[in-house]
Amino acid sequence: MPRKKLSKIKFLACLVGGLITCITLGCLSPHHASAASCPDLQIIFVRGSGATRYDNEDYQAFKSSLTDKLSLTDLSYDFDDLDYPAVGVGVDNIWTAIGAYFGGGDAYDFGNSVDSGVQELIRATNTGCNDTKYVIAGYSQGAMVVSKALPSLDPGHIIYAATFGDPKIYLPEGKGALSVKIASKNGLKTGTIPPACKGANLSNYRAYVPDCYAYEGLLGSNRPYQPEGFQYKLGTWCNKFDIFCSSYYSIDSHVSYVRDGLYEDASKTIFSKITSAFGKENTFVSTHDTAIVIDSTLSMHGLINQYKAEALRLAEKTLSSGGRVALYDYRDLADPYDLVEHCNFDTCTLDIVRSELDEIKAANGGDVPESLLSASFKTMNKLSWNYGSTKSLVILTDAGFHSPDLDGTTFSDVVGLSKRIDPVNFYIITVPEMFDKYTELANATDGLVTTSLDDLSLFTDTIMARFDSLPNVEELEIDSTGAFIVDEELPEITVNSVEDDLSDTIMIKFSNTGVRTLVVLNGSVLGLTEEEFVAINGLDRSIQNQIKLIPLSATRRGTAAEVVAGLVSAPRAVVPRAPDTGIVK
Numbered sequence: 225m226p227r228k229k230l231s232k233i234k235f236l237a238c239l240v241g242g243l244i245t246c247i248t249l250g251c252l253s254p255h256h257a258s259a260a261s262c263p264d265l266q267i268i269f270v271r272g273s274g275a276t277r278y279d280n281e282d283y284q285a286f287k288s289s290l291t292d293k294l295s296l297t298d299l300s301y302d303f304d305d306l307d308y309p310a311v312g313v314g315v316d317n318i319w320t321a322i323g324a325y326f327g328g329g330d331a332y333d334f335g336n337s338v339d340s341g342v343q344e345l346i347r348a349t350n351t352g353c354n355d356t357k358y359v360i361a362g363y364s365q366g367a368m369v370v371s372k373a374l375p376s377l378d379p380g381h382i383i384y385a386a387t388f389g390d391p392k393i394y395l396p397e398g399k400g401a402l403s404v405k406i407a408s409k410n411g412l413k414t415g416t417i418p419p420a421c422k423g424a425n426l427s428n429y430r431a432y433v434p435d436c437y438a439y440e441g442l443l444g445s446n447r448p449y450q451p452e453g454f455q456y457k458l459g460t461w462c463n464k465f466d467i468f469c470s471s472y473y474s475i476d477s478h479v480s481y482v483r484d485g486l487y488e489d490a491s492k493t494i495f496s497k498i499t500s501a502f503g504k505e506n507t508f509v510s511t512h513d514t515a516i517v518i519d520s521t522l523s524m525h526g527l528i529n530q531y532k533a534e535a536l537r538l539a540e541k542t543l544s545s546g547g548r549v550a551l552y553d554y555r556d557l558a559d560p561y562d563l564v565e566h567c568n569f570d571t572c573t574l575d576i577v578r579s580e581l582d583e584i585k586a587a588n589g590g591d592v593p594e595s596l597l598s599a600s601f602k603t604m605n606k607l608s609w610n611y612g613s614t615k616s617l618v619i620l621t622d623a624g625f626h627s628p629d630l631d632g633t634t635f636s637d638v639v640g641l642s643k644r645i646d647p648v649n650f651y652i653i654t655v656p657e658m659f660d661k662y663t664e665l666a667n668a669t670d671g672l673v674t675t676s677l678d679d680l681s682l683f684t685d686t687i688m689a690r691f692d693s694l695p696n697v698e699e700l701e702i703d704s705t706g707a708f709i710v711d712e713e714l715p716e717i718t719v720n721s722v723e724d725d726l727s728d729t730i731m732i733k734f735s736n737t738g739v740r741t742l743v744v745l746n747g748s749v750l751g752l753t754e755e756e757f758v759a760i761n762g763l764d765r766s767i768q769n770q771i772k773l774i775p776l777s778a779t780r781r782g783t784a785a786e787v788v789a790g791l792v793s794a795p796r797a798v799v800p801r802a803p804d805t806g807i808v809k
Contacts, residue, residue: 262353265294265301265383265498270341270366272389273334274312278305282363282388285482289491290359293508297499306348308341310365334365335747341369346376357501359494361386363481364468367460368392371446379453384497386431386490387460388481391441391468394449395460397425398439398471399783400714405707412707421700421708423639423668431459432489434698437471437714438462439783442774443747456686459493461486464698465779471714473781489694500685505545512547512688513569513613514538515603515648519596519621520553521589527676531620531653532581534680538618539577541688550607551577553584554599557630561588563599569607596625597633604641604648615648616671616687619662622655635665642669651687653680670696715775717741717785729761730771730789738775738782745771752776763789 267290269283277283283305294301311333349358358381362370367390374385387393400416419425421436429450450458463484465474481487492508499506516535520528539549548569555561566580567573600617609615628634642648650671652662659675666673674683701709715738723731734741736756743750743758746769750760763769769789775782 262351262356263300263302264356264502265299265359266348266351266353266356267301267303267359268306268345268348268361269303270306270308270345270360270362270369271310272364272366273310273337275310277307277310280305281482282487286361286363286487286491289488290495293491293495294498296507297502297504299498299502299504304348306341306344306366306369308344308369309337310341311337338365338368338372341366342373342376345369345373349377349381357381357383357498359384359386359498361388361490361494362390363388364391364478368443368446371449374454374458375448375451379451379457382454382457383501384494385454385458386494387458388486388490389462389466389468389478390446390460391443392446393433393438393441393460393462393469394445394447395420395427395430395433395438395440397427397430398435398437400437405705406710406713407703407705407707408710408713412705415710415713417700417708417710420697423670423697423699424664426667426670426696428455428672429458429460430696431461431493432486432694432696433460433462433470434464434695435462435470435472436697436699437780438469439471442468442749442781443744444772457497459490461490467781471780471782473776473779486694496688500688506688511610511613512542512545512616513550513607513609514542514547514616514618514687515550515552515607516618516620517596517599517603518551518553518584519555519594519619519623520584520586521555521594521623522586523589523592524622525586527622527655528584528586530676530680532584534653534684535618535620536578536581537681538684538687539572540574541684543572543574545688547613548572548610549577550603551580552599552603554595555589556593557595557598559588563602565606569609593624593626594621595629595631596621597627597629597635597638598631600650601633601638601641604638604645609645609648611646615646617642617648617650617669618687619650619652619654621652622658622676624658624661635668638665639668651683653683712777712780714780714782715739715777716782717773717775719773719785719787722787724789726765728763728765729759730763730769730787731757731759732771732773732787733757734773734785736775738777740776742774742776742781743771744774744784745769760789 269286271280271283287303360370367387370385370387371390371392397420398418400418402417402419404417406413406415418437462469463477463480465472465477467473467475467478495508496506542549549572550568551566551572552563554563567576647669650666650669652666652673654662654675656675656677659673662673703709717734717736719734721733734756740752740754742752771787771789772784774784
């Protein structure tokens with residue numbers, strides 16, 4: 225293939241000096257917990273670039289975090305570090321040497337490595353063992369393999385998929401959209417921030433991505449990131465400053481998933497998913513404090529029995545796992561009808577919950593919305609929550625809520641109290657037309673919304689799978705004026721002109737509000753420039769060359785400006801693919 229050349233770009237070897245070091249936990253041979261040809265559970269890890277199969281710290285840490293938990297069960301299980309190239313390259317090119325350890329590499333070899341991994345993962349989850357269930361996880365290049373392969377996998381066979389440091393992550397809530405007041409080093413002004421910075425519209429697969437500006441990876445994004453059938457079966461972890469999946473560009477953060485305990489954090493969720501899938505008791509879970517709050521207005525008449533049945537199931541699962549339950553109902557303060565406590569964490573038993581649920585009747589009301597903010601605030605204040613327990617407030621309703629409520633309780637009051645308590649995650653079951661109304665409340669408290677048309681048992685299982693662990697996202701602070709505090713604004717790039725001679729050269733002129741620009745061709749990092757133009761020659765005209773100009777400030781990277789260099793000779797459909805393959809499918 226033609227060698228790519230980049231003019232006016234300065235390669236900065238100092239960025240990675242001394243950092244490309246393979247740190248392993250030791251030369252441990254692969255362990256198989258069961259000799260059965262078709263175990264109950266097959267756990268597949270996909271390693272990162274340049275890592276040795278089995279003998280790499282990410283596989284060892286991931287495996288260890290689950291082994292101690294699986295040993296508490298009678299399940300037969302196997303671990304495997306996927307047999308695929310996980311290609312890395314030498315140090316003759318410093319930028320692809322970065323990729324040798326965590327996600328770049330030679331354009332075509334790297335892409336072929338990802339494609340090989342995708343095909344091998346598809347094969348490894350279709351072995352003819354119809355009763356075997358699978359957990360799959362991948363780090364860096366391996367995460368790209370997992371996220372690209374998901375649309376081709378059968379969700380019925382997969383218990384859970386986890387990605388770590390995915391250079392092709394996709395989090396739409398990280399795209400700047402909200403016009404707000406911003407307090408920065410340059411004073412107060414108007415700007416845009418992503419919904420994630422307010423804790424809104426969080427993707428349900430966002431397990432731990434503290435950077436609220438995280439939108440897509442350094443190498444783009446695999447879309448859809450959560451294919452049909454994988455709801456509640458996918459989670460993504462991105463270390464706070466990871467160059468490949470956050471808006472920052474720390475190399476150290478990308479190679480610190482073991483050190484920062486992210487595999488251990490993920491193992492709690494994964495193990496809960498495993499025990500739930502096999503109907504096993506989860507003896508490793510943290511205890512749960514679950515408060516159930518039911519809207520008992522007359523409009524609930526057609527739904528209340530369905531809701532109460534699921535509330536009873538949730539109470540039974542919580543109590544049987546050593547947790548505690550509280551039960552309340554509410555209507556509207558204007559009725560007048562204040563919050564009613566049926567039993568609390570100290571008094572609720574399963575028999576009492578069953579009896580008190582029978583006593584809750586749909587009556588009165590007649591107008592909407594209801595006094596949910598007041599009811600939830602009072603519920604949280606009344607209860608004595610256990611330190612270290614996983615805390616949930618489950619709301620069952622068919623109506624919206626006053627904001628502020630009739631007693632002055634505000635949305636911010638409720639969210640603030642939720643977070644001060646550790647937090648209390650809000651889970652709302654409602655009717656489809658109220659879904660959007662409750663999404664902001666659920667997201668602000670790291671909870672979830674489902675509707676009466678969904679499988680409510682799955683919703684209960686999701687609640688029980690939660691742990692008091694790392695936050696989904698860190699929100700921006702607000703100053704006394706109500707402005708969001710931004711330490712450093714994200715730089716932007718505007719492409720002014722493109723000169724494409726349709727042979728093998730392209731010239732791009734742009735304005736750069738950042739200090740430097742990172743240039744990526746077909747997913748391969750070419751280098752950095754401080755100029756406001758780049759000249760790239762040696763383009764391969766047999767493919768659609770995709771050039772990304774990524775602005776960098778002192779510590780942050782902005783959203784890439786994209787340019788397509790020339791056109792494929794004959795129009796054809798382009799489907800999402802891994803970077804660097806050099807192949808249009």
